[in-house]
Amino acid sequence: MSSHVELTEAGFDPAARLATFSASLGDEGAVVSFTGRARGKAKDGNAVGALVLETYRGVTLASMQAIAGDAHERFVITHSHVVHRAGRILPGEAIVFVATASPHRRAAFEAADYLMDRLKTEAVFWKREEHPDGASWIEPTAQDQADTVRWLQSEG
Amino acid sequence: MSSHVELTEAGFDPAARLATFSASLGDEGAVVSFTGRARGKAKDGNAVGALVLETYRGVTLASMQAIAGDAHERFVITHSHVVHRAGRILPGEAIVFVATASPHRRAAFEAADYLMDRLKTEAVFWKREEHPDGASWIEPTAQDQADTVRWLQSEG
């Protein structure tokens, strides 16, 4: 059983992370990964030059670790890998990568889904989009909030 | 929009597939992947020397293509990538890899989940485990069947 949680200012390669993660596994049959990428267009269609993610001291990493711990407690997963960028991220670059491994397909999917829902709404980041004409702060959408609430309503 | 569906006797590297898939994307924000790996232990705990997957002519690939087509019709995904091994597969090797990309996290997760549920129960493969003392055929479990039925009950 292993849990890797990382906060980095540097760019990272999701495929290389999946390779490392897979190489670390034992006899697990199911591996799920999620990659969140910075988009070149905002929801309103305007161009985004960069995404900037702010953090706060050790609290950001601790919030990620707590979420990963909850995922291991809640789902039958043996390994997890969570990486989150901080700082300035260009369109197309990975913002967040999550991988989970389990003997069971369903548990691997649900744990990755759960990790992302909670990272989106509870990890300590503040995100702003830089446009040609300024910057705007992004907060979780109503959909993000609804996605997280799913896990409060069902047990498993 | 693109859909890659492949049946191969040769081993493949899921991480390399994720790299190729990611490089092919436009402005999609969400990428989900699933890897199914051959296990060294059967459900009853016995050692498995290899997994052998049989196919039938063009029908196996056609069944995979139909499932991928349904996923594109049902979910807001822009790209999908499905690779399935056939023949003799050793423990730890990848049997199946699925990747989906979407502007929306939920659609990417659901489409990958759906693809796997249907590949498990409807793609034309016959699977047997080779044990030290013989071989045994594997059929979808009650859980696999139940997973697929989920998609019949809900629309989206």
Place this chain on the structure above:
Amino acid sequence: MAVVTSRIELCGRLADACGPFVDLALPVEGLPVPELISVLGEHFPALQDGLSKGRIRACINETIVPDEAIVLPGDIVALFPPVSGG
């Protein structure tokens, strides 16, 4: 009754008893799938067990067909036990 010998491919565990191919005499007007399966079991008793476990589907000329389809001599025919991908 005019008959033509046809080769039938047996997939997955159906090949365990008699190998992957068996030859069967089909009437020239063909047989619906359930009758083909029943005639096959009569000619190859070792197949009976496999043919009665789970739903067996027929594939004619590379298309999985419904039970009411007719298998004709000259068709490329295969019988599929339940599949198990991934």
Place this chain on the structure above:
Amino acid sequence: MAVVTSRIELCGRLADACGPFVDLALPVEGLPVPELISVLGEHFPALQDGLSKGRIRACINETIVPDEAIVLPGDIVALFPPVSGG
């Protein structure tokens, strides 16, 4: 009333109005979080708007605290607007 000047860090959009740090005089016995926020808004009217949008949480010495927590002079204090990961 004895007061001690304390530095408060403003995170995310809260830093837009007055920058990421403001100094505030705190009574030596401290202030509960909602009062701290209210006093801050009085001293820095430009912050009022940001402080009233969404739920603002306080972080004391690197721990996010409930509203009933008391902010004391000397604490490392930050105010968090709603977060937005991933």
